[in-house]
Amino acid sequence: MNNNRTLGKVGAYLINMLYEEDKPVFTVDDAQRILNKNYNSTTDLLSKMTKRGTISRLKHGKFIIIPIQVGKTENYTGNRFLAVKEIMNSPGYYIGFYSAMDYWGMLTQPLIKTFAVTPKRQVVPSHLEDLFIFIYMKEKYIWGVKDEWVTRAEKVRISDIEKTILDGLLYPQHCGGITEIAKGIWLVRSDIDYQILERYIVKYDKNVIAKRLGYILEILGITQEPLVSRLRHYVKDRYDVFDPTIPANSIDKNNWHLIDNIGRKQIINIINS
Numbered sequence: 001m002n003n004n005r006t007l008g009k010v011g012a013y014l015i016n017m018l019y020e021e022d023k024p025v026f027t028v029d030d031a032q033r034i035l036n037k038n039y040n041s042t043t044d045l046l047s048k049m050t051k052r053g054t055i056s057r058l059k060h061g062k063f064i065i066i067p068i069q070v071g072k073t074e075n076y077t078g079n080r081f082l083a084v085k086e087i088m089n090s091p092g093y094y095i096g097f098y099s100a101m102d103y104w105g106m107l108t109q110p111l112i113k114t115f116a117v118t119p120k121r122q123v124v125p126s127h128l129e130d131l132f133i134f135i136y137m138k139e140k141y142i143w144g145v146k147d148e149w150v151t152r153a154e155k156v157r158i159s160d161i162e163k164t165i166l167d168g169l170l171y172p173q174h175c176g177g178i179t180e181i182a183k184g185i186w187l188v189r190s191d192i193d194y195q196i197l198e199r200y201i202v203k204y205d206k207n208v209i210a211k212r213l214g215y216i217l218e219i220l221g222i223t224q225e226p227l228v229s230r231l232r233h234y235v236k237d238r239y240d241v242f243d244p245t246i247p248a249n250s251i252d253k254n255n256w257h258l259i260d261n262i263g264r265k266q267i268i269n270i271i272n273s
Helices: 008-020 028-035 039-052 080-087 097-103 161-170 178-187 194-204 207-220 227-232 264-272
Strands: 025-027 055-059 062-065 114-118 132-136 145-149 155-159
Touching: 008 028, 008 039, 008 062, 025 028, 028 039, 039 055, 055 080, 062 080, 080 114, 080 132, 080 155, 097 114, 097 155, 097 161, 097 178, 155 161, 161 178, 161 194, 161 207, 178 207, 178 264, 194 207, 194 227, 207 227, 207 264
Parallel strands: 114 132
Antiparallel strands: 025 062, 055 062, 145 155
């Protein structure tokens, strides 16, 4: 073990015991129990271990061991998806939006931040703000989630492909915009369960989602019935902006009552590039 990262026998004993208990992520209570020390002595030791780069703090009272091979690093979180699971204050969380798109193979570039949804308002710990984005959603929209293996031993909650698509269509700012979502749909078009997608449209019951999806499917030439017919029922008198993340300058006309501020050609060019 690197001497720059050790804290003598007590720190080494704690790390060894945590590994024996298979607890790379642990709490102050875990450390107190193992060391049989009072709260103040334990937190003082953990603070020193954090400064030395032996452990990293995920949130107040919860830490993760930094593997020796990683070396000294700031804000180590291990597997980002597992870190979300440990940081979240609600079991109703799920990995969503850009990160779910990445998981399902809907992206072509790596992500820097990890996106997660929670039904309980929670801010990202200040020291991890560059790594995570937490998005609040009402409990009634927390569905369409799968428990997926992200390591050999651990599962996390991730929105399925169909829910990921609809979440992105409602909040495209968390997915890189409508063009990114359209490209993602194209990449996984053969993996989408269009019957589930139709069922989710009814469950979400939001006109703008149905209209954006219908228009994208039309542009991509994905003809799926009875889904498209169902989507048509959501076309009302009101006009909505196709992509609210960019200026609402109309480029193309469409019968989905959307102000198309992207243009069919741009989407087609992106999926063909």
